[in-house]
Amino acid sequence: MEGNSTIWIEKYRPQTLEDMVGQEEIVERLRSYVRSGSLPHLLFTGPAGVGKTTAAVALAREFFGETWQMNFRELNASDERGIDVVRNQIKQFARTSPLGGATFKVLFLDEADALTPDAQAALRRTMENYAQTCRFILSCNYSSKIIDPIQSRCAIYRFKGLDEAAVAEQVRRVAAAEEISLTDDAVHAIAYIAEGDMRKALNALQGAAILSDRIDARMIYETTSTAKPEEIADLLGLCTKGDFTGAQGALRHLLRNRGIAPGELINQCFRALTSYQMDTALKVAYIDHIGEADFRISEGADAEIQMDALIALFVLSAQKQA
Numbered sequence: 601m602e603g604n605s606t607i608w609i610e611k612y613r614p615q616t617l618e619d620m621v622g623q624e625e626i627v628e629r630l631r632s633y634v635r636s637g638s639l640p641h642l643l644f645t646g647p648a649g650v651g652k653t654t655a656a657v658a659l660a661r662e663f664f665g666e667t668w669q670m671n672f673r674e675l676n677a678s679d680e681r682g683i684d685v686v687r688n689q690i691k692q693f694a695r696t697s698p699l700g701g702a703t704f705k706v707l708f709l710d711e712a713d714a715l716t717p718d719a720q721a722a723l724r725r726t727m728e729n730y731a732q733t734c735r736f737i738l739s740c741n742y743s744s745k746i747i748d749p750i751q752s753r754c755a756i757y758r759f760k761g762l763d764e765a766a767v768a769e770q771v772r773r774v775a776a777a778e779e780i781s782l783t784d785d786a787v788h789a790i791a792y793i794a795e796g797d798m799r800k801a802l803n804a805l806q807g808a809a810i811l812s813d814r815i816d817a818r819m820i821y822e823t824t825s826t827a828k829p830e831e832i833a834d835l836l837g838l839c840t841k842g843d844f845t846g847a848q849g850a851l852r853h854l855l856r857n858r859g860i861a862p863g864e865l866i867n868q869c870f871r872a873l874t875s876y877q878m879d880t881a882l883k884v885a886y887i888d889h890i891g892e893a894d895f896r897i898s899e900g901a902d903a904e905i906q907m908d909a910l911i912a913l914f915v916l917s918a919q920k921q922a
């Protein structure tokens with residue numbers, strides 16, 4: 601098995617737009633810029649690990665060809681969130697001439713929503729002033745955190761979480777290249793824990809590959825400290841049956857023996873409930889309790905007590921409903 605010293609998310613980052621999985625519509629629209637040789641300012645929004653940076657780099661490679669490294673620069677706005685980063689680094693790059701016969705350069709600004717509103721206002725002016733020599737690709741998780749005048753100057757691309765088929769395709773590709781065998785259940789488990797985030801998926805695969813080159817679902821759940829969906833179903837089932845003692849035992853097992861973090865467990869219960877077919881009133885009550893527990897834990901309440909209280913409330917709601 602090849603060196604665990606290389607991080608697979610980097611090693612297998614697609615170099616071309618064509619090699620990206622999922623995001624087909626976006627990829628198609630981006631390729632049309634390459635064909636036409638023109639590029640507006642772009643705003644990429646969406647959750648983490650779905651290909652925003654990958655698409656920006658691949659687009660630059662295809663757009664500029666051999667001179668891409670001279671004409672493309674990546675900056676992360678969360679390193680320096682204030683106006684100085686715009687005044688210094690961004691302006692400096694934008695004002696200098698493109699190289700190797702290119703008509704403009706491209707600056708990719710990751711986590712643009714980390715910029716303060718003042719810095720965004722300065723960025724807007726820079727985008728206007730240097731539009732001839734520089735195009736911007738801004739990336740963020742939430743477009744609502746980007747000021748309107750910037751949004752209106754950009755073509756907006758909304759990246760979605762990757763679906764199971766896309767995650768599975770890339771995971772299988774990487775596993776084959778690393779000569780790792782994966783069961784179908786392991787692929788399904790990786791897609792479950794990834795929640796649409798390819799970075800999470802590939803890190804889970806690499807984490808399990810440290811143990812063995814034959815990977816099954818149990819190894820994925822264990823190395824990522826995630827409960828199996830069946831374990832969550834059991835826990836919720838015991839609550840719904842009114843078996844508080846049984847539910848408490850299952851909860852203890854997950855928290856203490858399996859080492860699953862309370863926040864993760866809450867998230868998994870929430871995900872399970874949203875996909876279950878069950879009495880709507882009971883589902884509403886459960887989700888309401890989850891919201892409370894989640895808030896209290898985030899405010900610093902004792903997580904184990906909150907988890908016990910949560911299953912107690914589940915049991916009470918189920919009994920009321922019966």
Ligand SMILES: Nc1ncnc2c1ncn2[C@@H]1O[C@H](COP(=O)(O)OP(=O)(O)OP(=O)(O)O)[C@@H](O)[C@H]1O
Binds near residue numbers: 762798
């Ligand atoms: N659509 C995709 N196809 C194939 N691999 C992908 C895709 N999206 C992400 N990846 C893989 O996941 C890694 C992280 O993706 P990327 O850096 O593009 O995420 P991002 O959307 O920019 O996230 P962030 O908002 O956290 O910066 C990449 O290095 C690549 O290996």
